[in-house]
Amino acid sequence: MLSLAPIAACGGSSGGSGDSKSLEMWTFKQSHVAALRNAAAEFKKQTGITVKIDAYGPDDAYTTKVQAAAKTHDLPDVLEVHSDGEDLTLGATGIAKDIAADVGSDWSGLYQKGVQLSGTVTDAKYKESVPSDSKTHGVKKGQRFSVPFTSGTFGIVLADKKMLAAAGITRPPASWEEFIADLKATKAASGTSGGVSLGLKVKATGLTWVLQPLAFAQLGPDKYHALFGKDASADFASPDGLKVLGLYDQMQPYWMPGTQTLDIDAADQAFAQGKSAWDIGGTFTLAFLQQNGMNPDDVMAFGLPGPQAGAVPKPALGPLALTGLTVTATSGHAENAEKWARFLAQPAVATRFAKDATEVPATELGPDAAQVMGPTLADMTKTFVGTPETTYDPSLNDFRPPTYDQDSVGEVLADLTPLAQKSVEATGKAMAKLNNSFWATSK
Known part of the structure; x- marks a missing residue:
């Protein structure tokens, strides 16, 4: 979790790539790099936009990297983050862009039902933010600072x-x-x-x-x-x-x-x-x-x-969103960054990611999910099946x-x-x- 003074999202300097046809993305998951790069290659074919993927780990090293980059306004366009915690902290400090107005039902509906609101300041999340010493103090109800990327339990x-x-x-x-x-x-x-x-x-x-x-x-x-x-x-x-x-x-x-x-x-x-x-x-x-x-x-x-x-x-x-995608407030290409996040949510892209990364994507893959993910990963997802009780x-x-x-x-x-x-x-x-x-x- 990050503990930073709020940063300005404007003022003449910005992070990410300076080229309108290129983006930068950081992740703390080395196991996601190859799969993300494969997706980036397809994204470039379809849009002409290049996405450069870099990994920094373990988690504490990633946190340090993000902290340093936030202070110098040298953040990438997109960050992979821990869902419903780190993303909201980034939002509270001004590092993450509020994308609530851009994520409609046609986008959020691509995800598994249980994680569609991940990254959003719900009533419960807002209540947790109220104490002045809360890491998410300052967020507002309804804001959204990430969309889900991987899910699991x-x-x-x-x-x-x-x-x-x-x-x-x-x-x-x-x-x-x-x-x-x-x-x-x-x-x-x-x-x-x-x-x-x-x-x-x-x-x-x-x-x-x-x-x-x-x-x-x-x-x-x-x-x-x-x-x-x-x-x-x-x-x-x-x-x-x-x-x-x-x-x-x-x-x-x-x-x-x-x-x-x-x-x-x-x-x-x-x-x-x-x-x-x-x-x-x-x-x-x-x-x-x-x-x-x-x-x-x-x-x-x-x-x-x-x-x-x-x-x-x-x-x-019960499954929950594990990691999400955050668009940084300093990105000069937020529209393209959101386009990239939505691209990763497409079922065909998520299916390829599941195979390449041996990971459960947040996207709803339908009845063929078990076949897509392989027997061992599918055995894990069988644990998701139950009643509320x-x-x-x-x-x-x-x-x-x-x-x-x-x-x-x-x-x-x-x-x-x-x-x-x-x-x-x-x-x-x-x-x-x-x-x-x-x-x-x-x-």
């Missing part, structure tokens, strides 16, 4: 088929209990390399990618929401909360050694290198694994399973206090596992106390 488990076969496992686990049993089996068969990797150096990953969908599956929507509420009889220190934390703590013996020191990319790389049999990530992980030399056909992928006796034993994972939707956060900070909650959870410094009971009390402090400051 978190809580996807990826497994090495060969290592699983060595442990006698040939199919995804049907329940949380089977998942834990399978972890035990692969560790027995492959030793320390038979465990599970997750970028737990980023503490919120354990919370948002595992504990929260697990809690939803165990408790159902209402009781899951109550964990973050004000009622002490239903929070993380309650019997329901302790039950969920106990289930999560069952993973303690099976973490890959050192996984708490790895960021997300490093954890995925460890899996690709055979240092773990399992990896927890999202639909976006497969492209990164392929980039690091792993064949997608060697990967088994499935959504995190629910407990057998849980309220939602077969949970679905059985779908864990990570984009719904209005049941939490407005000042809720997932990173500090993730720090507390890490003391339970993988650090094993606190018991389930002590962790529940600490999480409830922290949550209460968020409600208190929200007043």
Whole structure:
């Protein structure tokens, strides 16, 4: 997330290309570069406009690059950004152009229904922006600072088929209990390399990618929401909360050694290198694994399973926009930049991108989507299928206090596992106390 003083979008200097027939685009996703360049070649054939694609990573390096370029008014025309967070921050600082007036239903209708408003300051997003210390403070309702580009979800488990076969496992686990049993089996068969990797150096990953969908599956929507509420009889220190934390703590013996020191990319790389049999990530992980030399056909992928006796034993994972396309306010060629963003939303272009990048596009691809994306990626998207009552939707956060900070909650959870410094009971009390402090400051 960027923290910058507002910049002027005018005043004689501008970013992007100085040529009216060329554009510049930056991305933080190296795995998207080749696919974007292929799309750019077709875009030039159709429009005569050249798009230069550059990647800067990892995320913190990209943030630094954008910060420096914003200060010198040397930004590109288009930025690939983290959706519904970074894009709104860029809008609040004056870096992103408000494109709400230009994105009509004929454009937004190209996207999957669940992500069509991504990048827009909805009522909920505006409410989050009101506090003066909010990263998006200053945005206005109805503004739009990006359109969706890729979609997907978190809580996807990826497994090495060969290592699983060595442990006698040939199919995804049907329940949380089977998942834990399978972890035990692969560790027995492959030793320390038979465990599970997750970028737990980023503490919120354990919370948002595992504990929260697990809690939803165990408790159902209402009781899951109550964990973050004000009622002490239903929070993380309650019997329901302790039950969920106990289930999560069952993973303690099976973490890959050192996984708490790895960021997300490093954890995925460890899996690709055979240092773990399992990896927890999202639909976006497969492209990164392929980039690091792993064949997608060697990967088994499935959504995190629910407990057998849980309220939602077969949970679905709701898709959300993962990355979006932002037109910079300093671009001298905003019309062409928007033309490029809309071009990438066309079904034929998105289909080619899905194949080239091994990524789920935000565009609605229709009934042939599974065939387009390949079997492993298609298996991931099967987790999207559910009813509102059985779908864990990570984009719904209005049941939490407005000042809720997932990173500090993730720090507390890490003391339970993988650090094993606190018991389930002590962790529940600490999480409830922290949550209460968020409600208190929200007043």
